Amino acid sequence: MNDIVRRNDPFDIFSRFGDLFDREPFFSPAARTEWLPPVDIKETDTGYTFHMDVPGLKPEDLDVELHEGVLSIRGSRSEEKKEEDKGYVRTERRYGSFSRQFRVPTNVLADNLKAEVKDGVLTIEVPKGTDQGARKVKVS
Numbered sequence: 001m002n003d004i005v006r007r008n009d010p011f012d013i014f015s016r017f018g019d020l021f022d023r024e025p026f027f028s029p030a031a032r033t034e035w036l037p038p039v040d041i042k043e044t045d046t047g048y049t050f051h052m053d054v055p056g057l058k059p060e061d062l063d064v065e066l067h068e069g070v071l072s073i074r075g076s077r078s079e080e081k082k083e084e085d086k087g088y089v090r091t092e093r094r095y096g097s098f099s100r101q102f103r104v105p106t107n108v109l110a111d112n113l114k115a116e117v118k119d120g121v122l123t124i125e126v127p128k129g130t131d132q133g134a135r136k137v138k139v140s
Helices: 003-008 012-023 029-033
Strands: 039-043 047-053 062-067 070-077 096-103 114-118 121-127
Touching (some): 039 096, 047 070
Antiparallel strands (some): 062 070, 070 096, 114 121
């Protein structure tokens, strides 16, 4: 089939569809330098709970900080050393560093912040306190 006929063939797009996956621009090594773990945030009567998927990370790989109403979570995951690339058909696990920030209300107790990693999930508990952000002052 010559090139002109192939371009006009409405089914030819399906034969070239596989080429998109062979090139994998979204999964290139350059795109693996950063990853963004998903997070769930829940408000309770006593505070806020953050659950973040961080499979393979240890407590020493993570940094949690609450500063001026912003909860910052940073971490990094190193790529496993491969002896040889033989046997690998595809690798999709993300490696590198991540950084996520969340604004929290002003009524939290920063001194009572708790963070724990268990079964690949980082759980951060931010307890509520009295509202420290807004004050009413009597004018004298």
